[in-house]
Amino acid sequence: xxxxxxxxxxxxxxxxxxxxxxxxxxxxxxxxxxxxxxxxxxxxxxxxxxxxxxxxxxxxxxxxxxx
Numbered sequence: 001x002x003x004x005x006x007x008x009x010x011x012x013x014x015x016x017x018x019x020x021x022x023x024x025x026x027x028x029x030x031x032x033x034x035x036x037x038x039x040x041x042x043x044x045x046x047x048x049x050x051x052x053x054x055x056x057x058x059x060x061x062x063x064x065x066x067x
Contacts, residue, residue: 008015048054 005019008019051057
């Protein structure tokens, strides 16, 4: 960990921000991460997982084949 801190001190312009919570932080999770996951959820909700990746496709296919 100290080697990573030495590299950051030498090359990073925003070392204070990267180490603001103690150890260095790669991503300070803010509203951007929550918004990204929410948008991905909306896309899955409205468009679905697709033909071969959705669970309802495989369930319907199994029961359709038995008739």
